[in-house]
Every structure is written in structure tokens, then in C-alpha cells.
Amino acid sequence: MRVGLFIPCYINQLYPQVGIATLEVLEKLGVDVYYPSGQTCCGQPLGNSGYEEDAKGACQVFVENFKEYDYIVGPSGSCIYHVKKHFDIIEQTPDVINVRNNAFELCEFIVKILGITDLGASFPYKVGLHKSCHGLRGLHLGSCSERMDAHYSTEEDLLAHVQGLELMSLTRKDECCGFGGTFAVFEEAISVKMGKDRIQDHLNNDVEVITGADHSCLMHLEGLINRNKQPIRVMHIAEILNSSI
Amino acid sequence: MNHAQKAEIFNKNEAKVNWHDKALWYVREKRDNAAHGVKGWEQLRDLASGVKAHVLSNLDELLIEFETNAQKNGITVHWASNAEEHNKIINKILTEKNAKKVVKSKSMLTEECHLNPYLESKGFEVVDTDLGEYIVQIAKETPSHIVLPAIHKTKEEVDTLFQEHLGTKPSDGNPEYLTNEARKHLRTKFLTADVAITGVNFAIAETGGFVVCTNEGNADMGAHLAKTHIACMGIEKLIPKEAHLGIFLRLLARSATGQPITTYSSHFNKPTEGSEMHIVIVDNGRTEQLSREDFRSSLHCIRCGACMNTCPIYRRSGGHSYDATIPGPIGSILSPGKDLTKHSSLPFASTLCGSCSNVCPVKINIHEQLYKWRQIITKDVEQPVVKKTILKMTGKVFSKPKFYGLAGRSVRFMLKYAPRFLVYSKLNAWGKARELPQIKNGNFDQWYKEKRSK
Numbered sequence: 001m002r003v004g005l006f007i008p009c010y011i012n013q014l015y016p017q018v019g020i021a022t023l024e025v026l027e028k029l030g031v032d033v034y035y036p037s038g039q040t041c042c043g044q045p046l047g048n049s050g051y052e053e054d055a056k057g058a059c060q061v062f063v064e065n066f067k068e069y070d071y072i073v074g075p076s077g078s079c080i081y082h083v084k085k086h087f088d089i090i091e092q093t094p095d096v097i098n099v100r101n102n103a104f105e106l107c108e109f110i111v112k113i114l115g116i117t118d119l120g121a122s123f124p125y126k127v128g129l130h131k132s133c134h135g136l137r138g139l140h141l142g143s144c145s146e147r148m149d150a151h152y153s154t155e156e157d158l159l160a161h162v163q164g165l166e167l168m169s170l171t172r173k174d175e176c177c178g179f180g181g182t183f184a185v186f187e188e189a190i191s192v193k194m195g196k197d198r199i200q201d202h203l204n205n206d207v208e209v210i211t212g213a214d215h216s217c218l219m220h221l222e223g224l225i226n227r228n229k230q231p232i233r234v235m236h237i238a239e240i241l242n243s244s245i
Numbered sequence: 246m247n248h249a250q251k252a253e254i255f256n257k258n259e260a261k262v263n264w265h266d267k268a269l270w271y272v273r274e275k276r277d278n279a280a281h282g283v284k285g286w287e288q289l290r291d292l293a294s295g296v297k298a299h300v301l302s303n304l305d306e307l308l309i310e311f312e313t314n315a316q317k318n319g320i321t322v323h324w325a326s327n328a329e330e331h332n333k334i335i336n337k338i339l340t341e342k343n344a345k346k347v348v349k350s351k352s353m354l355t356e357e358c359h360l361n362p363y364l365e366s367k368g369f370e371v372v373d374t375d376l377g378e379y380i381v382q383i384a385k386e387t388p389s390h391i392v393l394p395a396i397h398k399t400k401e402e403v404d405t406l407f408q409e410h411l412g413t414k415p416s417d418g419n420p421e422y423l424t425n426e427a428r429k430h431l432r433t434k435f436l437t438a439d440v441a442i443t444g445v446n447f448a449i450a451e452t453g454g455f456v457v458c459t460n461e462g463n464a465d466m467g468a469h470l471a472k473t474h475i476a477c478m479g480i481e482k483l484i485p486k487e488a489h490l491g492i493f494l495r496l497l498a499r500s501a502t503g504q505p506i507t508t509y510s511s512h513f514n515k516p517t518e519g520s521e522m523h524i525v526i527v528d529n530g531r532t533e534q535l536s537r538e539d540f541r542s543s544l545h546c547i548r549c550g551a552c553m554n555t556c557p558i559y560r561r562s563g564g565h566s567y568d569a570t571i572p573g574p575i576g577s578i579l580s581p582g583k584d585l586t587k588h589s590s591l592p593f594a595s596t597l598c599g600s601c602s603n604v605c606p607v608k609i610n611i612h613e614q615l616y617k618w619r620q621i622i623t624k625d626v627e628q629p630v631v632k633k634t635i636l637k638m639t640g641k642v643f644s645k646p647k648f649y650g651l652a653g654r655s656v657r658f659m660l661k662y663a664p665r666f667l668v669y670s671k672l673n674a675w676g677k678a679r680e681l682p683q684i685k686n687g688n689f690d691q692w693y694k695e696k697r698s699k
């Protein structure tokens with residue numbers, strides 16, 4: 001099984017440690033991982049802003065980069081969701097169809113494809129899980145509070161096996177953080193208010209570290225935490241799964 | 246003003262935002278609890294969505310069937326292709342009946358047609374009898390929510406308003422006292438009304454009858470006391486059979502307020518002896534929406550308001566920030582179909598979190614339709630030059646790995662070395678309340694080249 005590692009643009013440039021943790025986790029699990037050079041972006045920021053047409057080039061580059069792999073794995077639910085859901089704007093060649101079918105968010109790949117939940121990690125902190133909307137309601141990484149389905153959560157399954165980690169429950173289990181891509185700047189006031197409210201929920205429930213499977217949400221929350229100097233920090237779930245403190 | 250600007254103003258009073266958010270979240274939680282009590286809730290949603298899809302594909306025949314059956318029952322049926330015709334029809338009936346006073350129960354359609362100001366300009370007295378609607382009417386405002394029209398008002402604000410208009414005593418916003426005073430006042434309106442206007446929740450093709458749901462019983466009170474009852478409905482309110490009510494009534498009440506059943510589900514089938522019943526069936530842009538394949542299912546809506554209660558943006562920006570008759574997520578996919586330019590900011594007033602689609606009892610894929618409207622708006626409505634240029638350039642950069650490498654490096658360089666006042670300038674909306682990410686030494690590409698080059 002050959003796996004192509006997809007490191008979303010903003011993680012590549014701004015959060016290399018998340019990319020490194022993702023790669024190391026996959027390597028530890030014995031996965032044959034490759035990182036195709038020449039990756040750019042899945043085109044999500046364009047599509048969500050209404051410029052899907054202009055994202056076609058990015059989609060083509062993505063497919064070219066990843067068409068030869070059995071699976072494409074990346075540490076960002078929203079980017080993977082974009083590939084699966086919105087790559088319908090380019091011609092549906094067998095390569096495009098394969099790439100769309102075989103793209104997986106990291107946690108889902110580990111739990112569903114590899115069938116592993118215990119990664120032997122340890123992380124002795126009180127952790128709050130931020131369920132990114134695209135991962136949750138788009139990729140169905142877990143049950144949603146709105147729906148009357150039985151409870152499940154891919155990320156919780158993984159975190160439950162991390163030694164020393166205490167998963168704190170939240171008052172609003174899966175409310176959006178307000179990042180939303182360009183929403184964060186074009187609807188600045190609401191975006192900030194939503195982020196503040198999310199952080200407060202974690203603080204109220206004694207969380208020390210907010211984690212999640214989508215670093216764009218965490219980037220937004222981190223920006224607020226740092227500005228307001230709050231006693232809480234963010235870490236991508238790959239970093240927690242890769243840690244042995 | 247666009248949605249973002251109005252939302253920013255609403256957010257100047259954070260305590261009020263918190264209150265508004267909590268009040269609606271409370272309704273959302275009540276809905277969750279109520280839905281949990283129904284075995285097969287998700288199947289019920291599937292069924293409802295299926296019935297509505299069936300209705301929309303057979304609208305022509307079902308409308309005729311409904312009309313025929315209603316006429317058989319002695320109801321007069323009128324057809325209006327737009328708001329203007331709707332208002333004229335009502336004016337004509339009122340004039341023929343020599344009516345002066347009209348009581349109205351909740352109907353978003355008449356809001357959409359701006360019936361109240363029209364009738365007032367013709368000299369009729371129109372009183373909204375739903376308590377929430379009554380509050381916004383005397384405040385000279387519009388509803389900010391389709392089920393809870395006055396949710397933007399605190400009870401203290403209502404107290405002040407009633408002191409001005411009803412001469413009540415200051416009561417510190419005592420809900421029982423205020424409701425009671427409103428009831429007394431409305432009672433005389435009911436008793437002296439010539440005509441009652443109601444909305445329609447469900448019109449049943451098979452029987453020609455219709456159902457109106459209220460919690461206050463004001464639709465019944467109005468319709469039974471007045472000699473003439475006019476019910477206004479959009480063409481999409483139809484359901485094929487009475488048996489289908491079992492699906493919709495269960496979904497509606499729980500989704501709207503978390504009640505197992507609306508307090509009054511009134512079935513109207515024919516006029517009583519000596520009185521008249523009219524139905525006005527209105528298109529007003531609905532067939533056009535029906536013709537847009539991507540947006541057709543927006544007509545499934547049964548106006549329960551659940552998508553508003555769950556929407557994290559609606560809860561924090563208030564209904565008036567949408568500047569449309571129907572606010573919130575559903576409004577944001579309906580309104581662009583009516584006036585794309587005026588409502589072009591609405592599909593962007595969302596993070597596309599998808600919570601609306603998940604609560605919707607008739608399974609409208611609201612957030613996907615928001616995404617689709619965005620693609621249309623950037624093509625058909627003039628966009629701010631800066632936004633457009635940046636995004637178009639970004640598209641080019643992402644399609645060329647070499648450009649991208651360069652661009653990535655320069656952004657990182659900027660963030661790392663540019664002076665703080667430059668990075669956190671007025672132009673940077675991100676940095677108004679948030680820090681930008683701290684730049685690590687290298688990017689992932691560089692790290693990989695060094696550490697893993699095989």
C-alpha cells in the first residue's frame with residue numbers, strides 16, 4: 001500500500017510541525033508514505049469564496065500529484081472534504097475519480113483503513129476536542145449533535161487510547177468555531193465572536209489543550225488565544241498522537 | 246449595508262449577543278430533546294423530504310386537485326402570480342365585504358408581500374394577533390425570526406414598548422403581566438374584526454382543506470369570530486394526502502420549539518353557515534426557484550425556524566442583519582433567487598458548517614446551496630476589486646507549483662520580518678482581534694528535503 005502524504009498549503013508554510021507529526025505517525029504505523037513534491041493547495045479557499053472556476057488548475061495539480069497512490073492522506077478534514085466533494089468541477093477521468101475516492105483525513109485513515117486505535121502515545125493533559133465542521137458533518141468523522149444517530153467519534157476513539165490524556169466534555173459539543181476560510185476576514189466580527197465563545201467553552205470545562213483534526217480551525221482559535229493571552233493552547237491531533245511525554 | 250456590516254453593529258453590544266445566542270440555543274436544545282424522543286426521527290425526515298420532492302414534481306396537478314376540492318367545499322380560491330396581485334385580491338375582498346378591521350395571525354407570506362403597509366395605505370386597520378408579531382408591529386419593525394418574531398427584544402424592551410402603546414404599568418418585564426395585558430387588548434380587536442387573515446401551514450390536495458398551526462390559538466379565534474376568513478398560502482404549501490400530516494405535524498412542532506405537538510393545529514375545511522372562506526394561492530417567484538435545479542429543494546421548507554436556531558451566525562448577528570423577510574440559513578438561499586444583487590452578501594454569511602442541513606426536518610441541503618449561490622454571485626454580481634483580484638491570482642498561484650513555492654516563501658518572510666504595525670494594519674481584518682501564526686524556521690517542504698530525501 002503506497003500512501004501519498006498531502007500537506008495542505010497553510011500547514012506546509014505556517015505549521016510544519018503538524019506536517020512532521022503526521023508523517024511520523026504514519027511512519028510509526030509502518031505505512032509506506034511518500035510526499036510528492038510540487039503540491040500546492042486543494043483549491044478550497046477559492047471554491048468557498050465563490051471562485052471555484054479559478055480553482056480548476058489547483059485541482060488538476062492535485063490529481064497529477066496524487067494519482068499514482070493507493071491512498072491520499074492529509075491532516076486537514078476540510079481540505080480532504082473539498083477534494084471528495086468539490087472536485088466535480090473538472091472532467092471525471094479515472095484518475096480524478098480514484099483520487100477523490102481514496103483521499104482520507106488522517107484519523108479516519110488510521111481508524112478505518114488501518115484498523116488501529118491505540119498508537120501507544122502518551123500525553124498527560126486535559127484535552128478538549130474541537131470537531132471541525134467539514135470533518136464532522138462533511139466527512140462524517142463522528143456523529144453530529146443535530147442528528148439522532150448512535151454516538152461515535154473517530155478522533156475520540158484515538159484519543160481514548162492516549163495514556164494520561166483526559167478528554168474533557170464540552171457544553172456545546174460540535175458548534176462551529178467561526179473560521180470558515182475567507183469568512184474569517186469578510187465576516188470578521190462574527191468570526192471572532194464565534195471563536196471567543198468556543199474557547200470560553202473549553203476554558204469553562206478546564207481544558208488545557210484544544211485539539212482537532214483540522215488545523216485551520218485551530219489557527220483561528222490560536223490567534224484569539226494569543227491575542228487575549230488565555231491560559232490554554234492548541235495542538236493538532238497528529239501532534240498528540242505522535243507524542244510520548 | 247451588507248450582512249457583515251449589520252452583524253458588526255449588532256456585535257457592539259456583546260451582552261445582548263450572548264443573550265440572543267443563549268435564548269436560541271435553548272430552543273435548539275429543546276428541539277434535540279424532543280427529536281430524541283421520536284424513534285425513527287431520521288427516517289421521518291427522509292419521508293418528509295420525499296413527500297415534498299413529490300409535491301414539487303407534481304405541483305401542477307396537485308394544485309388543481311386542491312382547488313377543485315376546496316371549491317367543492319365552498320371555499321373561494323384565488324390565484325396570485327406575485328405580491329402585488331396578492332395584495333390587490335385581498336383589498337378587493339375587504340372592499341366587497343365593506344370591512345374596516347382586520348385581524349391577522351402569523352403568516353410569513355403576507356410579510357413577504359408587505360400586506361400590512363399596503364392595507365394600511367388603503368385605510369384598513371390591521372392588527373397582528375400573534376404576540377410576537379404584535380410586538381414587532383407596534384414597534385414598527387419586521388420579524389427577526391419566522392417562529393419567534395420578537396426574539397431580538399428583551400422582556401424589558403417589551404415592557405417599555407407596552408407602556409407606550411398599551412398604557413401598562415412598569416413591571417420589570419414581567420412576562421405574565423405583559424402577556425395578559427396584550428391578551429386583554431387583543432380580545433377587543435378579535436371581537437370587532439370584520440375579516441381574519443391567516444397563513445397556511447399545510448394545504449391538503451386530497452381534501453381541499455388546510456391546517457394552520459399556532460401556539461396561541463389566535464388563528465382560530467380570529468377565523469371563528471370574523472365573518473370572513475382569508476387564508477394566504479405559497480404554492481409549495483401543498484401535501485398530497487391528509488395522512489401525510491402525521492409526518493409533518495410531528496416534525497414541525499418538535500423542530501420549531503421542541504414541543505411534541507403545536508398547541509393548536511386547526512383544520513379548516515369549509516366555511517360555517519353564513520360566513521365566507523377564501524384562499525389566495527401565491528407564486529411570487531416560487532416557480533422561478535422551482536426551475537433552478539440546484540435550488541429547487543429550498544421550496545421544501547415548512548418554516549420551522551430550526552435552521553435559524555442552530556445557526557451560529559444567525560444567533561450572533563440577529564435576524565435583522567439579513568435584511569430579508571426570511572432571515573437565517575433558509576433565507577440566505579431563498580432571497581438571492583428574488584434579488585441577487587440586493588442579497589448577494591447572504592450566501593457568504595455562513596461558514597458552511599452544515600448544522601442547518603442537519604436539523605432541517607425536510608432535509609434541505611442548505612449549506613450546499615449556499616456554496617452554489619456563491620459561485621453564481623461572483624460571476625453575476627460586481628465584486629470588490631481587491632477581493633476578486635486576490636482570489637483570481639491565488640488561483641493562478643495554486644495551479645503553478647513554482648509560483649506557489651515563491652509565494653509561500655514571501656508570505657512567510659513577510660509574517661516573520663515585517664514590522665508589527667505593517668502586519669496588523671487596518672487592511673488586515675484577521676489581525677484586528679487575532680494574532681497571526683508565528684512563523685517557524687522552515688516550511689514542511691524544506692524540512693522534508695533535509696530529513697527524508699530518499
Ligand code: SF4
Nearest residue numbers: 546547549550552605
Ligand atoms: S429550511 Fe428547514 S430548518 Fe429551516 S425553516 Fe425551513 S424547514 Fe425549518
